[in-house]
Amino acid sequence: MDQRFSWEPTRESIRKTNLHALMQEQGAASYAEIHAWSVRNPQAFWERTIRALNIELRTPYRQLLDVSDGAAHARWLKGAELNIAESCFQGSSSSPAILTLRHNKRWETITVGELDRLSSRVANGLQALGISKGDGVAIDMGMTAESVAIYLGIVKAGAVVISIPDSLPPEEIARRLRIGDAKAVFTQDEITRAGKALPMYEKVRRANAPRTVVLPEKRDAWIDVRAGDLRWNDFLSPDEQFEAVGCGPDDSINIIFSSGTTGDPKAIPWDHTTPIKCGSDGMYHQDIRPGDVVCWPTNLGWMMGPWLVFAGLLNRAAIALYEGSPTERGFCEFVQDAKATMLGLVPSIVKSWRSTGAGDGFDWSHLRTYSSSGEASDPRDYDWLMKLNQPDGSSRPIIEYCGGTEIGGGYVTSTVMEAQRPSEFNAKAIGSDFVVLNAEGKPCVSGEAGEVFICQPSIGLSTRLLNADNDGVYYANCPVIDERPLRRHGDQLMVVDDGRYRSNGRADDAMNLAGIKVGSAEIERVLNGVAGVVETAAVGAMAPGGGPDRLVVFAVLKEDRKPLRAEMLKSEMQQAIRDRLNPLFHVEDVVVVESLPRTASNKVMRRVLRNQYANASK
Numbered sequence: 001m002d003q004r005f006s007w008e009p010t011r012e013s014i015r016k017t018n019l020h021a022l023m024q025e026q027g028a029a030s031y032a033e034i035h036a037w038s039v040r041n042p043q044a045f046w047e048r049t050i051r052a053l054n055i056e057l058r059t060p061y062r063q064l065l066d067v068s069d070g071a072a073h074a075r076w077l078k079g080a081e082l083n084i085a086e087s088c089f090q091g092s093s094s095s096p097a098i099l100t101l102r103h104n105k106r107w108e109t110i111t112v113g114e115l116d117r118l119s120s121r122v123a124n125g126l127q128a129l130g131i132s133k134g135d136g137v138a139i140d141m142g143m144t145a146e147s148v149a150i151y152l153g154i155v156k157a158g159a160v161v162i163s164i165p166d167s168l169p170p171e172e173i174a175r176r177l178r179i180g181d182a183k184a185v186f187t188q189d190e191i192t193r194a195g196k197a198l199p200m201y202e203k204v205r206r207a208n209a210p211r212t213v214v215l216p217e218k219r220d221a222w223i224d225v226r227a228g229d230l231r232w233n234d235f236l237s238p239d240e241q242f243e244a245v246g247c248g249p250d251d252s253i254n255i256i257f258s259s260g261t262t263g264d265p266k267a268i269p270w271d272h273t274t275p276i277k278c279g280s281d282g283m284y285h286q287d288i289r290p291g292d293v294v295c296w297p298t299n300l301g302w303m304m305g306p307w308l309v310f311a312g313l314l315n316r317a318a319i320a321l322y323e324g325s326p327t328e329r330g331f332c333e334f335v336q337d338a339k340a341t342m343l344g345l346v347p348s349i350v351k352s353w354r355s356t357g358a359g360d361g362f363d364w365s366h367l368r369t370y371s372s373s374g375e376a377s378d379p380r381d382y383d384w385l386m387k388l389n390q391p392d393g394s395s396r397p398i399i400e401y402c403g404g405t406e407i408g409g410g411y412v413t414s415t416v417m418e419a420q421r422p423s424e425f426n427a428k429a430i431g432s433d434f435v436v437l438n439a440e441g442k443p444c445v446s447g448e449a450g451e452v453f454i455c456q457p458s459i460g461l462s463t464r465l466l467n468a469d470n471d472g473v474y475y476a477n478c479p480v481i482d483e484r485p486l487r488r489h490g491d492q493l494m495v496v497d498d499g500r501y502r503s504n505g506r507a508d509d510a511m512n513l514a515g516i517k518v519g520s521a522e523i524e525r526v527l528n529g530v531a532g533v534v535e536t537a538a539v540g541a542m543a544p545g546g547g548p549d550r551l552v553v554f555a556v557l558k559e560d561r562k563p564l565r566a567e568m569l570k571s572e573m574q575q576a577i578r579d580r581l582n583p584l585f586h587v588e589d590v591v592v593v594e595s596l597p598r599t600a601s602n603k604v605m606r607r608v609l610r611n612q613y614a615n616a617s618k
Helices: 011-015 018-026 031-040 042-052 084-088 112-128 145-156 170-180 201-206 274-284 304-313 329-337 347-356 379-387 470-474 520-527 566-580 606-617
Strands: 063-066 075-078 096-101 107-111 136-140 160-163 182-188 190-193 196-199 212-215 252-258 266-271 293-295 318-322 342-345 369-372 398-400 402-404 409-413 433-437 449-455 487-495 501-506 510-513 516-519 533-542 549-557 587-592
Touching: 018 031, 018 042, 018 274, 031 042, 042 063, 042 274, 084 145, 084 274, 084 304, 096 112, 096 145, 096 329, 107 112, 112 145, 136 145, 136 170, 145 160, 145 304, 145 318, 160 170, 160 304, 170 182, 170 201, 170 252, 170 266, 182 201, 196 201, 201 212, 252 274, 266 274, 274 304, 274 409, 293 304, 304 318, 318 329, 342 347, 347 379, 369 379, 379 398, 398 409, 409 449, 433 487, 470 487, 501 510, 501 533, 510 533, 510 549, 516 520, 520 533, 520 549, 520 566, 533 606, 549 566, 549 606, 566 587
Parallel strands: 096 318, 136 160, 136 182, 160 252, 182 212, 293 318, 293 342, 342 369, 369 398, 549 587
Antiparallel strands: 063 075, 096 107, 190 196, 252 266, 402 409, 433 449, 449 487, 487 501, 510 516, 533 549
């Protein structure tokens, strides 16, 4: 093996991949060649991908790709009628769709047929409530077999899932219910985490949610509900047959929220074509195959939850769900017992395993690949992960995966066709393209970092937002290359060499905390309410040597609060974030300053603060 790399594919491993079959069809000798073909020939690539995923179309499309209104407003599968949920129940009805270990340590296997029938009972129950095509229905739950069935049942009914992370406080739940115009909500009475019962239904009630269906975490537990709300068993229809509502490809299936640099999170609609991007990435990059077991601790409130549903089921793989914390030893045992073939993670989980030893001593020989998303990874942690639980001393590849809700998947990633170094991307996502530009607007060369701009069109790219102007957010004042306007994304990448990249964090005022993208403005809105605070600037500082963003707060205080010790101020800010935004976000440091640096137009220069903090930490 070339010592520059921690993992290299063999001829035999390459021959078995999904990508190899595509390369054979096109006579491509390398990943660079097949990627270039997919970008030059989007219609041929996506036609092939739709066939490979066996996407069911009730009415064939008249035109696969219509760019008559410009690439920024591309329309896919024009003229088709479909319901993407129907493509999630392929193969034998007796094959596993979900493997789950409940919080009480009870194993269950839900077959494709059982999942199909349960989702139909949900769809019939929704129609009985008066939910019709286009209505918004929120899910605020943990990632369970029932939540997957609810998700697919909502899509079957032609309604629109409103994704709400289970960690959010009532204020943020209410914000998303308002933006998505929710007509109903699904939630649980509580979730058990680290031995503690965390209230869910109580938070939803405090958010003044509309009619709510409540599931018990403990089977057959009695739940007191508001007038008009329903217990799960009372909601479920006994009718297991449901004909999915026919929809157009542009009809919404899901509203997912992605933090921007303004107060309200961006509301991004996924339509019936977006899951094709999820399935494509899962097939070509994570190399998910029929009969595989895909495990990725996530939540339907964030894009990786729906991604997991579609990337797994469209590729005829089973999804492995663990009702507990992924940092605990029980999860690592679950990966062993479920015989997971692909394990998705965020870097903070790996760091926890490495420090506690929770992942040591298991048989993970069935794992072919890892995948990682959400935040920049630490090369030291990922070099360790590649060798974890491999008794023969071999390594496993890690598919680094970076994209966004507004992309429907990844734009830069890795492939098992090429050698890998830890924490490094070795591929552009197939079917899409991007450029990395320096401060002068020129493409970056090896050893140079710059800002990422997406080249459109590609299935999955958003063409509208519910509460903002999609063109204004992603295209305004962007560079133009070869007469094509580029699309702003906000990431910074370091160009390593030979089409390889490393993450340099965000170029805008957003950051990734605990694997969740969040805007500075959302954090500052909460922290500015702390007693004695005049104003704050929240920045994501990269750890020395790489790794996830760390939340650093610069604060301007009133005179009577300036003597306050930094640790006390940090504690108050942490409590405010826990209560009003997200308990998963950890304040790394608080720096008290006399004033915040601003531009001539009075905008806070967070990048200046981020650079100052990085230099002071060296």
